[in-house]
Amino acid sequence: MIVIVGVMIAPVTIPVLSVETFIRYQRVLGVNVRTETRKTAELPQSYADMFGWPEMAATVAKVYNSISPNERAKTAIFARNYGEAAAIDFFGPRYGLPQAISGHMSYYLWGPRDWDG
Secondary structure (H helix, E strand, C coil): CHHHHHHHHHHHHCCCCCHHHHHHHHHHHCCCCCCCCCCCCCCCHHHHCCCCHHHHHHHHHHHHHHCCHHHHCCCCEECCCHHHHHHHHHHHHHHCCCCEECCCCHHHHHCCCCCCC
């Protein structure tokens, strides 16, 4: 019984299905996994947070690199949450982005890094 239940709920707890299959599976089970405070999409936040980070970093880099070098030297990248900040920190070096700052989760503890505001 434990194995059967484990197999049934595994796709709800770990990303083993494609997005489309997961949404159908969630509907069939009648389970709606929500960790966020409001519904924004059919995909729970735990799945949704796995997508879009490289594209977001590329977009930030496009804007960052469009400003003058003098302005860029004193420009910090502020992120609303730790996921966005971590994406900048992880994907940003390939674009020459500085490390992000944020007031969310442990980023709060790291403060503004080398930025003075």
